[in-house]
Amino acid sequence: MSLKIVVLIKQVPDITRVKFDAERGRIDRSSAEAEINPFDLNALEAAVQVKEKLGGTVVAISMGPQNAAVALRDALARGADEAILLEDNKFAGADTLATSYTLAGAIKKLGNFDIIFCGEKTVDGDTGQVGAEVAEFLQVPHLYYVSKVKEVKEDKIVVVSEMEEASYVVECEFPVLVSVTKDVNKPRLPTLREKLKAMKAEIKIWHAENLTDIINLSNVGYAGSPTVVSKVVVPKEKGREGKVFKEINEGIKVVLEELAKKGLI
Amino acid sequence: MPYRKIMILAEQRGGKIHPISFELLGKGREIANKLGAELSAVILGNNIAREDLMELIYYGADKVYSYNHPVFEYPDVIQYKHNIVKLIQEERPEIFLFGATNFGRSLAPRVAASVKTGLTADCIDLQVDENEELIQIRPAFVGNILAHIKTKTRPIMSTIRYNVMKKNERNSTREGMIVEMKTEIAETKTPRLIGKEGEKKINITDAKIVVAGGRGLGSQEGFKLLKELADLLGGVVGASRVAVDEGWIGKEHQVGFSGNTVKPRLYIACGISGAPQHLAGMKDSEIIVAINSDPSAPIHRIADYSIIGDLYQVVPLMIKEIKAIRGE
Numbered sequence: 001m002s003l004k005i006v007v008l009i010k011q012v013p014d015i016t017r018v019k020f021d022a023e024r025g026r027i028d029r030s031s032a033e034a035e036i037n038p039f040d041l042n043a044l045e046a047a048v049q050v051k052e053k054l055g056g057t058v059v060a061i062s063m064g065p066q067n068a069a070v071a072l073r074d075a076l077a078r079g080a081d082e083a084i085l086l087e088d089n090k091f092a093g094a095d096t097l098a099t100s101y102t103l104a105g106a107i108k109k110l111g112n113f114d115i116i117f118c119g120e121k122t123v124d125g126d127t128g129q130v131g132a133e134v135a136e137f138l139q140v141p142h143l144y145y146v147s148k149v150k151e152v153k154e155d156k157i158v159v160v161s162e163m164e165e166a167s168y169v170v171e172c173e174f175p176v177l178v179s180v181t182k183d184v185n186k187p188r189l190p191t192l193r194e195k196l197k198a199m200k201a202e203i204k205i206w207h208a209e210n211l212t213d214i215i216n217l218s219n220v221g222y223a224g225s226p227t228v229v230s231k232v233v234v235p236k237e238k239g240r241e242g243k244v245f246k247e248i249n250e251g252i253k254v255v256l257e258e259l260a261k262k263g264l265i
Numbered sequence: 266m267p268y269r270k271i272m273i274l275a276e277q278r279g280g281k282i283h284p285i286s287f288e289l290l291g292k293g294r295e296i297a298n299k300l301g302a303e304l305s306a307v308i309l310g311n312n313i314a315r316e317d318l319m320e321l322i323y324y325g326a327d328k329v330y331s332y333n334h335p336v337f338e339y340p341d342v343i344q345y346k347h348n349i350v351k352l353i354q355e356e357r358p359e360i361f362l363f364g365a366t367n368f369g370r371s372l373a374p375r376v377a378a379s380v381k382t383g384l385t386a387d388c389i390d391l392q393v394d395e396n397e398e399l400i401q402i403r404p405a406f407v408g409n410i411l412a413h414i415k416t417k418t419r420p421i422m423s424t425i426r427y428n429v430m431k432k433n434e435r436n437s438t439r440e441g442m443i444v445e446m447k448t449e450i451a452e453t454k455t456p457r458l459i460g461k462e463g464e465k466k467i468n469i470t471d472a473k474i475v476v477a478g479g480r481g482l483g484s485q486e487g488f489k490l491l492k493e494l495a496d497l498l499g500g501v502v503g504a505s506r507v508a509v510d511e512g513w514i515g516k517e518h519q520v521g522f523s524g525n526t527v528k529p530r531l532y533i534a535c536g537i538s539g540a541p542q543h544l545a546g547m548k549d550s551e552i553i554v555a556i557n558s559d560p561s562a563p564i565h566r567i568a569d570y571s572i573i574g575d576l577y578q579v580v581p582l583m584i585k586e587i588k589a590i591r592g593e
């Protein structure tokens with residue numbers, strides 16, 4: 001028995017450091033280092049744990065610019081066996097539909113798979129849509145907001161899926177796509193030895209031409225994206241009182257008076 | 266020109282209509298009026314009472330497409346998708362709105378990918394511009410910017426954040442039509458529900474008052490103090506991600522980018538520094554009170570009232586004062 005596991009990872013700017021260029025309405029990607037989308041580390045860890053338990057291979061796939069290979073190398077150091085980068089100018093400017101279409105195409109090219117893991121959302125795109133759209137393009141079920149993998153067997157997985165009103169325990173046969181939240185596990189850190197090994201490992205690069213037997217190139221990248229950003233605005237912050245109290249008793253008194261006026265206490 | 270149609274998904278849980286549905290109807294009505302379009306609510310459930318379906322009309326729907334089948338008891342994305350996609354293909358709506366609940370966020374992308382249309386996530390506003398085009402507004406970059414998004418394909422689809430759109434006044438004289446739909450079962454493999462792990466008791470997104478704690482609490486014990494203040498005010502306890510990660514409190518209390526978005530009338534942040542990911546989930550609160558010993562903490566920049574001090578001094582004093590004011 002050997003499971004075939006796919007993990008979708010995206011390289012994103014370190015969101016705690018990256019600066020925003022308000023004038024040009026763009027993220028200044030040069031202002032911070034790129035890293036694996038934090039939620040995708042959980043997806044990768046989940047994949048590696050399944051492999052360790054039942055055997056199999058983990059293939060990390062990312063669509064992004066050439067330097068996204070760095071994120072894939074990191075994924076190899078953290079336990080992925082193979083890495084594929086989907087890189088082409090034609091893929092650039094993709095919205096979630098075009099991204100999912102392209103990722104699904106690459107997965108079809110890989111052939112059969114049992115589980116696809118992805119993250120809850122990306123810190124830059126922040127839509128949380130790509131996973132479910134990939135699942136739809138591949139015509140497989142998906143399990144969303146998965147906070148716990150309870151059991152994996154050779155042909156099925158049992159997870160806890162978080163909905164607002166309750167945590168549902170759900171079971172699904174393979175193939176299936178599983179989108180995880182950060183609660184699902186604690187991602188491991190790669191050891192130095194693994195890092196060195198990953199430096200030498202091969203990262204496969206697939207361009208648009210490698211996928212033309214599977215995907216229609218008019219559906220990828222900017223051209224294949226139905227949504228367009230027409231404008232970006234920096235929201236006006238709500239006018240705040242901004243009263244600062246260094247003296248506790250005075251602060252409490254004023255705050256409670258204000259809250260009383262508003263009928264809040 | 267063909268008749269213009271706008272649809273919203275009316276979500277139900279356990280047979281009860283989720284409040285987001287009425288918010289979607291509020292916004293949907295506004296857009297429908299501007300575009301001269303028909304507004305309908307689509308509801309998939311098991312034996313939803315007719316009075317409840319009527320509520321959708323009272324809150325703005327012209328038509329209710331009602332699917333009645335036991336498969337909809339559990340939020341089964343595949344069965345929902347199958348029927349909604351069929352309805353879209355038959356009725357050709359121009360706009361389809363979903364609530365950005367976990368279920369809505371899980372379902373809408375599958376519908377969008379199936380009909381190959383654009384989907385805009387987590388919108389906080391929708392506007393119609395001078396060319397009668399729909400502008401979808403959503404926060405991006407951890408809430409630091411707002412992106413205006415247009416969609417080239419039809420239907421234009423978006424998920425709409427809970428608690429931001431206004432519902433209309435209920436009008437029980439409004440008339441509309443209930444269309445009983447025939448459910449089609451997708452003959453594919455779908456995930457099976459095999460159990461539930463604990464119903465969630467707190468609903469922080471609906472709370473009018475949130476008393477939140479972060480790393481500054483230092484321990485699980487600290488949340489007892491915050492709970493006391495929250496109970497006194499009739500509010501609920503919130504938390505930063507650090508506090509949740511430390512295991513001091515459950516994830517359902519987390520506020521921020523990877524937690525819940527809240528918009529209470531009052532948010533009291535205790536021992537929270539105000540990282541962008543935290544602010545993303547609470548900065549639209551009506552009144553923000555920050556209690557933090559570090560005068561340079563970023564939370565103070567968005568607070569209405571900042572008390573610079575040790576929360577273990579401030580909070581007990583506040584509790585005492587409130588009791589005194591109430592004559593307890």
Ligand SMILES: Cc1cc2nc3c(=O)[nH]c(=O)nc-3n(C[C@H](O)[C@H](O)[C@H](O)COP(=O)(O)OP(=O)(O)OC[C@H]3O[C@@H](n4cnc5c(N)ncnc54)[C@H](O)[C@@H]3O)c2cc1C
Pocket residue numbers: 015016038039123478479480481482504505506507508519520521522523524525535536537538539540541542543546556557558559562574575576577
């Ligand atoms: C992808 C991603 C998603 C994230 N999502 C979220 C999210 O959803 N929600 C979230 O909150 N964070 C989130 N974070 C984490 C976020 O970046 C911060 O790390 C976190 O919000 C900090 O929590 P804190 O304010 O409790 O802790 P700290 O930043 O350590 O702040 C503690 C504060 O307490 C004050 N303090 C200490 N002792 C006392 C005392 N006795 N009395 C008064 N004040 C005291 C200190 O002065 C300090 O300002 C996310 C990060 C990433 C990368």
Ligand SMILES: Nc1ncnc2c1ncn2[C@@H]1O[C@H](COP(=O)(O)O)[C@@H](O)[C@H]1O
Pocket residue numbers: 008009010037039040043061062063064096099103117118119120121122123125126127128129130131
């Ligand atoms: N360009 C990409 N390459 C690989 N995986 C991606 C890409 N974009 C999104 N994903 C995956 O889809 C998840 C949800 O992303 P998003 O819909 O952008 O918030 C991420 O956590 C990743 O697992």
